[in-house]
Amino acid sequence: MSKIKEKQREKEQKLLDTAFDLFISKGIHETTIQDIVKDAGVAKGTFYLYFRDKYDIMNVLTLRKTVTLFEEAIKSSHKINYKNFTEQFLFIIDYIINALSEDKKLLKFIYKNLSVGIYNTHFQTELKDNFQTNASKLLFEMFKKRADEDELNLPNPQITFFMIIELVGSTCYTSILFNSPVPIEEYKPYLYQTIEKILRP
Amino acid sequence: MSKIKEKQREKEQKLLDTAFDLFISKGIHETTIQDIVKDAGVAKGTFYLYFRDKYDIMNVLTLRKTVTLFEEAIKSSHKINYKNFTEQFLFIIDYIINALSEDKKLLKFIYKNLSVGIYNTHFQTELKDNFQTNASKLLFEMFKKRADEDELNLPNPQITFFMIIELVGSTCYTSILFNSPVPIEEYKPYLYQTIEKILRP
């Protein structure tokens, strides 16, 4: 009984891992379910025992990957004492950037999935919502609370948060993956200085 | 002779316009060449006389659309006298944002195409390059020259430019199309203030 359940978990994980690799290397639209099952070493029908279709498996992957990353970042930030909120926030940003620098596959995947939202009309809301709800929401709650405690007096915390996240996301993607306009380590000081400016009254 | 050439231009333009509309409304992957030729009112084979495939026509469209927009923005900025560079730069940004607010189809299209670069491995370089080369390069040349003249003393003008462009691009997309986190008109003051902070020594 337990052995069966275990084998099932194994199969599901194998499918998730295989899909992850293929989505990154070939793109989602170019990846077929045939590709996934072939690489995962299972029969076609087996895929449908675990996932409804290609977008279902992608959805599951996105959620697991992003939530994990954000949770780790926040958890890790609790270990240290900061002189102010900005320092703590930059620590979290730095944690995420470092994680994505070391796991470029993950970076590609997250970006590609967000693009599916941009692309595919009927996923826009669903995906964006999932992402907002589960991943960045975590971070925003914490951002708002701490900004208040530190009396930063941000006129609109949500907009400030939104700007920083989008700035970090879009610039680091290009910097990490293409070293453009400069490699990430060279870019970091400029970025963090800019974030400080944005948070400074 | 000239009439034939004209008819050809007409056909090419009709195909471009039709593809543009379809790419926006249905997405690129969901648009078939059959759709394009049907709506354009030409035969299937005719498409292949003008374009290699779906991605070829998309490429042509992207370049034409973005270069035009940026050129207009810069040209328009020459009409006025500014007290400093920041004012002129914000004018250009504002021009582009307004243009995209009024032509949401264009906004969607530019974004979707950039996403294709993110997506599809073998387009990444080509598209990004095209875009950088032809469209934003125009703007950056002007940015650098004027920043120098104004003695802004930016430690690294390219990085600063990169950050601003990415910030504007990613946040305005969401704001204009989804009013999220706030509508564009409400968002503008925050954005411009942030850009000023970034440019301020």
Add this chain to the structure above:
Amino acid sequence: MSKIKEKQREKEQKLLDTAFDLFISKGIHETTIQDIVKDAGVAKGTFYLYFRDKYDIMNVLTLRKTVTLFEEAIKSSHKINYKNFTEQFLFIIDYIINALSEDKKLLKFIYKNLSVGIYNTHFQTELKDNFQTNASKLLFEMFKKRADEDELNLPNPQITFFMIIELVGSTCYTSILFNSPVPIEEYKPYLYQTIEKILRP
């Protein structure tokens, strides 16, 4: 021991009942074994312990249902005294028509199954034979015996019987289920009058 046998009977019956309902509501080709076991609440493998395939269970159903109906009709006709054979025969016909009017599901099922015979080459003989042998044969034996006793002097009782049965079957099906060309109660007098004409010397 006996309890196990009973449980088995129960399972078989449950499968038969479920299949019957599904065959009627969805049609035989549209009903999958998955549907049957899901509705019956048993595992997929269990089906194959009791039946060879979909057509096997259908075959069993047809026989049980039709034989039962004809037996009831004949048995019921024994309770009354008739002035002649025609009266008794019409009584039996009437009994069957009434039964099928009240159980339209049964009517649909019998007809649909007969059609499978028409349809599916390798069932043609088997089914028709089964049906002839087990169900209408019962009735014909009785028809012939009584027709002799009554000195109807039918030149060919088998052909007469065949014509009447087919006439009743095909017209009542449409009349009961679709009220076409008229509802069954309105149709009955015409039908019985016609049967009398056919039996009349």
Add this chain to the structure above:
Amino acid sequence: MSKIKEKQREKEQKLLDTAFDLFISKGIHETTIQDIVKDAGVAKGTFYLYFRDKYDIMNVLTLRKTVTLFEEAIKSSHKINYKNFTEQFLFIIDYIINALSEDKKLLKFIYKNLSVGIYNTHFQTELKDNFQTNASKLLFEMFKKRADEDELNLPNPQITFFMIIELVGSTCYTSILFNSPVPIEEYKPYLYQTIEKILRP
């Protein structure tokens, strides 16, 4: 131009003929589109240039075949003078029975298709309607008019017509194809005598 159209007609006809043969020999549900195109010697995609799906081609076939048969029967009946209506009507019936005896494939096909109506819920109405409208309607119009002229005084001509058609249809099918209960030539006198009885006041 004309050559292309001709080739198209040829292809369509080839598909229709092939489908007809397969529907008869294997049944409709057992015939796949792959079977049809393979036997017809065209590519899979070609099928979809001419027909929407399997049921579309079947529908076209049914209509063409049945309407043709009934029209021929009626047309042929005009060539002769009859002493009364019953004689003319029996002539038409005889014409149809002879045609179907000689073209058993056609008989099978017509019956199988009518069964699809019985089978497949969402074709019931459409097909029955098509059939009624286009084929037997022709015959009924003529039946009614001539029955009036001949002062047959049928209490309900529609019901009488319905009974005769169903009787002929269901009994001849078995007789022609299976010689059951007797071969068609042996059966005919019984059938025609019965029809006369039914039409007799």
Add this chain to the structure above:
DNA sequence: GATGAATGAGTGTTCATTCAT
């Protein structure tokens, strides 16, 4: 005996591309 996870052959359908006209 009963289960249900796993299989993979098979289906209908789409669509980029070709090429004879």
Add this chain to the structure above:
DNA sequence: TATGAATGAACACTCATTCAT
């Protein structure tokens, strides 16, 4: 040049059947 009929590889998805537990 322009056409659009024809192609056939490719796809997502289904489901009867098997078999280890």
